[in-house]
Amino acid sequence: MAHILVATTDDEPGVLNRVTSLVRRRAFNIHSLTVGPAETSGTSRMTMVVESDETGARRVAAHLEKLLNVLRVEILSERPSVVRYLALLRVSAPATTRGQVLLVGQAFRAQVVDVAEDSVVLECSGSAEKISALADALRPYGLMELSRTGALAMARGTLPTVVPLKRPEVDYPPLAMSV
Amino acid sequence: MQLSGAQILWECLVRLGVDTVFGYPGGAILPAYDALLDYPIRHVLVRHEQGAAHMADGYARASGRVGVVIATSGPGATNLVTGLANALMDSIPMVAITGQVGSRLLGTDAFQEVDVTGVTLPVTKHNYLVTRAEDIAPVLREAFAVARQGRPGPVLVDITKDAQQAKTELDWEGAEPTRHLRCSLPAFTEEQVTAALDLIRGAARPLILAGHGIELSGAKEQVLAFAARTRTPMATTLLGIGAVPAQHPLNLGMMGMHGEAWVNQAIQEADLLLAFGMRFDDRVTGTLATYAQHAKKIHIDIDPAELGKNVPVDLGVAGDLRAFLDKLLPELDFHDHREWLGRIEALKGAAAVRDIQSMPDEGRLFAAHVIHDLWRLTEGTAIVVTDVGQHQMWEAQYYHHEEPRSLITSGGLGTMGFALPAALGAKIARPDKEVWVVAGDGGFQMTMPELMTLVQEGLKVNIAIINNGYLGMVRQWQEFFYERRYSSTPILSPDFVKLAAAFGIEGLSVSTREAAVRAIETARACEGPFLIDFRVEQEDTVFPMVPAGAALDAMIRRPIPATPSVLAETGADI
Ligand SMILES: Cc1cc2nc3c(=O)[nH]c(=O)nc-3n(C[C@H](O)[C@H](O)[C@H](O)COP(=O)(O)OP(=O)(O)OC[C@H]3O[C@@H](n4cnc5c(N)ncnc54)[C@H](O)[C@@H]3O)c2cc1C
Ligand SMILES: Cc1ncc(C[n+]2csc(CCOP(=O)(O)OP(=O)(O)O)c2C)c(N)n1
Ligand SMILES: [Mg+2]
Numbered sequence: 041m042a043h044i045l046v047a048t049t050d051d052e053p054g055v056l057n058r059v060t061s062l063v064r065r066r067a068f069n070i071h072s073l074t075v076g077p078a079e080t081s082g083t084s085r086m087t088m089v090v091e092s093d094e095t096g097a098r099r100v101a102a103h104l105e106k107l108l109n110v111l112r113v114e115i116l117s118e119r120p121s122v123v124r125y126l127a128l129l130r131v132s133a134p135a136t137t138r139g140q141v142l143l144v145g146q147a148f149r150a151q152v153v154d155v156a157e158d159s160v161v162l163e164c165s166g167s168a169e170k171i172s173a174l175a176d177a178l179r180p181y182g183l184m185e186l187s188r189t190g191a192l193a194m195a196r197g198t199l200p201t202v203v204p205l206k207r208p209e210v211d212y213p214p215l216a217m218s219v
Numbered sequence: 220m221q222l223s224g225a226q227i228l229w230e231c232l233v234r235l236g237v238d239t240v241f242g243y244p245g246g247a248i249l250p251a252y253d254a255l256l257d258y259p260i261r262h263v264l265v266r267h268e269q270g271a272a273h274m275a276d277g278y279a280r281a282s283g284r285v286g287v288v289i290a291t292s293g294p295g296a297t298n299l300v301t302g303l304a305n306a307l308m309d310s311i312p313m314v315a316i317t318g319q320v321g322s323r324l325l326g327t328d329a330f331q332e333v334d335v336t337g338v339t340l341p342v343t344k345h346n347y348l349v350t351r352a353e354d355i356a357p358v359l360r361e362a363f364a365v366a367r368q369g370r371p372g373p374v375l376v377d378i379t380k381d382a383q384q385a386k387t388e389l390d391w392e393g394a395e396p397t398r399h400l401r402c403s404l405p406a407f408t409e410e411q412v413t414a415a416l417d418l419i420r421g422a423a424r425p426l427i428l429a430g431h432g433i434e435l436s437g438a439k440e441q442v443l444a445f446a447a448r449t450r451t452p453m454a455t456t457l458l459g460i461g462a463v464p465a466q467h468p469l470n471l472g473m474m475g476m477h478g479e480a481w482v483n484q485a486i487q488e489a490d491l492l493l494a495f496g497m498r499f500d501d502r503v504t505g506t507l508a509t510y511a512q513h514a515k516k517i518h519i520d521i522d523p524a525e526l527g528k529n530v531p532v533d534l535g536v537a538g539d540l541r542a543f544l545d546k547l548l549p550e551l552d553f554h555d556h557r558e559w560l561g562r563i564e565a566l567k568g569a570a571a572v573r574d575i576q577s578m579p580d581e582g583r584l585f586a587a588h589v590i591h592d593l594w595r596l597t598e599g600t601a602i603v604v605t606d607v608g609q610h611q612m613w614e615a616q617y618y619h620h621e622e623p624r625s626l627i628t629s630g631g632l633g634t635m636g637f638a639l640p641a642a643l644g645a646k647i648a649r650p651d652k653e654v655w656v657v658a659g660d661g662g663f664q665m666t667m668p669e670l671m672t673l674v675q676e677g678l679k680v681n682i683a684i685i686n687n688g689y690l691g692m693v694r695q696w697q698e699f700f701y702e703r704r705y706s707s708t709p710i711l712s713p714d715f716v717k718l719a720a721a722f723g724i725e726g727l728s729v730s731t732r733e734a735a736v737r738a739i740e741t742a743r744a745c746e747g748p749f750l751i752d753f754r755v756e757q758e759d760t761v762f763p764m765v766p767a768g769a770a771l772d773a774m775i776r777r778p779i780p781a782t783p784s785v786l787a788e789t790g791a792d793i
């Protein structure tokens with residue numbers, strides 16, 4: 041089954057590589073990955089859909105949390121959450137079919153974001169299934185380009201406790217022998 | 220005062236308590252090597268950077284301190300990869316410093332440019348590319364903190380040549396690490412302590428699985444107190460050897476693929492396993508489908524990602540073992556587990572008749588006898604550093620280690636060529652200790668140029684080559700599982716004694732037990748390093764053995780009496 045993991049990370053060069061390299065090394069398959077700045081400056085939010093069972097998802101999360109550049113990891117598929125995908129679709133739309141194309145778009149609540157002589161670009165957001173269905177519905181008219189993002193996700197309701205970005209300092213047991 | 224990046228590097232290492240580094244110079248690290256002359260740090264010039272990494276590793280394992288390696292860009296850095304992977308697998312704190320081409324040349328395929336942070340990403344706990352002198356101090360301080368905190372591991376710091384050359388102020392206080400605390404741990408909870416106590420109270424056949432984490436946590440006393448209070452027997456992993464004394468009456472011995480039959484049998488019969496700082500490696504569990512099916516499992520590990528990774532557990536505690544046991548100990552009830560200990564005693568007695576130590580040598584030299592004699596003559600007090608193969612398993616079975624950090628061996632990666640360089644590092648860390656290399660004829664040939672490093676550094680290390688003319692461990696698998704088709708396992712060796720002589724090292728070659736004993740005595744009496752070429756039985760086998768993927772108690776046992784034929788049976792009828 042697909043699990044959604046959200047990692048808050050340092051916004052530094054190479055961090056994306058560290059995250060994906062780790063997931064690959066642990067033999068998990070990434071379905072989709074969406075990266076952008078998070079609410080706090082200097083941090084990024086990576087939303088990852090990973091194919092795995094529940095224990096597997098927990099394991100990936102535990103491994104990710106060990107990366108120095110990862111501040112926290114949430115498994116959103118374990119709680120009620122909002123999941124959205126975004127897609128841009130360029131559809132052939134000569135005068136003869138333009139009306140039908142726009143009707144299909146409307147049915148999916150897609151927006152027209154560009155109009156050219158013989159094509160239009162639609163923008164659609166929603167579940168992965170909805171976007172696939174829209175693409176399928178437009179295919180007969182000539183789907184010229186399709187660009188889709190991976191999942192974006194956020195938990196519903198109030199956050200249970202504000203997870204501090206930096207974990208509280210714990211008392212370290214002194215090392216057996218240390219430098 | 221303005222310092223160059225190179226000076227800041229050494230200044231920081233000195234302040235971090237580093238007294239020795241293992242390395243090899245080259246163009247991109249030249250500024251650092253130039254500045255090194257002005258700092259009180261011993262530099263051990265190796266013969267191959269892999270040797271430097273294993274030396275730092277051996278140094279860290281013997282002392283518990285962070286081992287430090289230094290190498291140049293490109294080939295110097297890539298030669299470290301095996302050593303880093305080895306340290307990562309076995310949780311060894313290490314910092315590797317590599318030179319990198321000038322920052323303006325990065326990405327241009329400049330001379331000796333390799334994407335070192337890219338190449339070492341999966342074999343380090345963390346790594347850094349430093350392109351500015353100002354970043355050297357904070358990065359180094361963080362690197363040391365990361366290397367040794369939580370679950371220890373190797374960290375690499377790649378420093379461009381211009382960063383080594385540029386001048387800046389050293390702001391030591393301002394370089395204090397904070398970020399490393401993120402990879403620290405949530406403390407365990409009271410509920411977990413209570414849950415553990417409940418499981419312990421309810422157990423009739425408990426067993427401690429003693430791992431490397433005991434050593435890393437410094438929890439030996441706590442584990443022994445736990446065992447004594449509850450009369451719980453202990454089994455060790457390969458890397459757990461020495462963490463609890465071999466002679467301890469409750470220490471059963473090593474578990475796993477080449478563990479004692481009674482230990483594996485006890486694991487299969489136990490009703491509670493207490494995994495103390497061990498990670499259920501596949502060499503330890505055999506097939507997971509039939510592993511310890513009657514046992515509840517408590518797993519205490521500082522790395523939360525280890526809990527439930529290989530074996531589902533009833534109680535997983537993420538935390539430092541010593542801290543957890545300190546909480547647990549005052550609450551423990553006394554048990555005597557008389558019946559359970561009696562059962563194990565019976566299993567043990569039945570297996571002892573097969574022990575090769577009870578068998579006559581009839582003029583032949585068995586590796587197991589050599590190890591036994593080495594143990595006897597050194598009174599079990601040496602640091603033994605092994606290579607990988609059959610000799611490693613015989614060492615684990617027949618050298619009885621009483622002290623933590625006295626067996627140094629490559630467990631998780633099984634890196635041939637580890638022993639000689641790691642022993643150099645161990646000797647430098649513990650000059651007060653007698654240090655022995657136990658290596659195979661194959662593995663020794665992988666890193667033998669480090670003999671010259673040994674001589675150049677004036678170190679007294681004794682070397683035992685268990686020379687069987689084969690890549691023995693692989694030959695053993697071919698014997699059992701590939702119809703004795705010995706494909707590429709017979710291996711020729713040079714005359715090791717003459718070879719040693721060329722390095723200025725004394726040596727002896729022996730092929731009988733009497734001569735072996737005399738040679739060990741001669742080596743110990745010799746002031747300088749000494750090499751012994753033990754010409755042992757060529758087609759000898761490490762028993763018992765759990766075939767890969769088999770159940771833990773489906774062991775191939777030593778035949779009674781020893782014959783070359785193989786007797787496969789299950790441990791159930793000992
Ligand atoms: C040829 C060959 C044969 C082998 N055969 C065997 C065999 O028969 N039996 C066997 O046992 N091994 C065998 N091994 C070794 C095996 O591959 C593993 O390396 C070994 O079992 C690992 O032991 P470990 O889990 O105790 O140590 P490690 O792998 O070092 O794991 C230590 C664990 O302790 C944890 N830890 C660290 N610090 C702390 C702390 N402060 N508090 C709590 N936990 C902590 C770590 O997170 C880690 O999970 C063999 C290896 C080779 C090369
Ligand atoms: C670098 C490396 N290459 C290959 C192996 C696979 N391997 C494991 S044991 C072994 C044989 C070791 O032979 P030797 O050093 O003679 O020791 P012996 O088993 O004979 O005691 C080999 C080839 C390894 N562990 N490490
Ligand atoms: Mg050999």
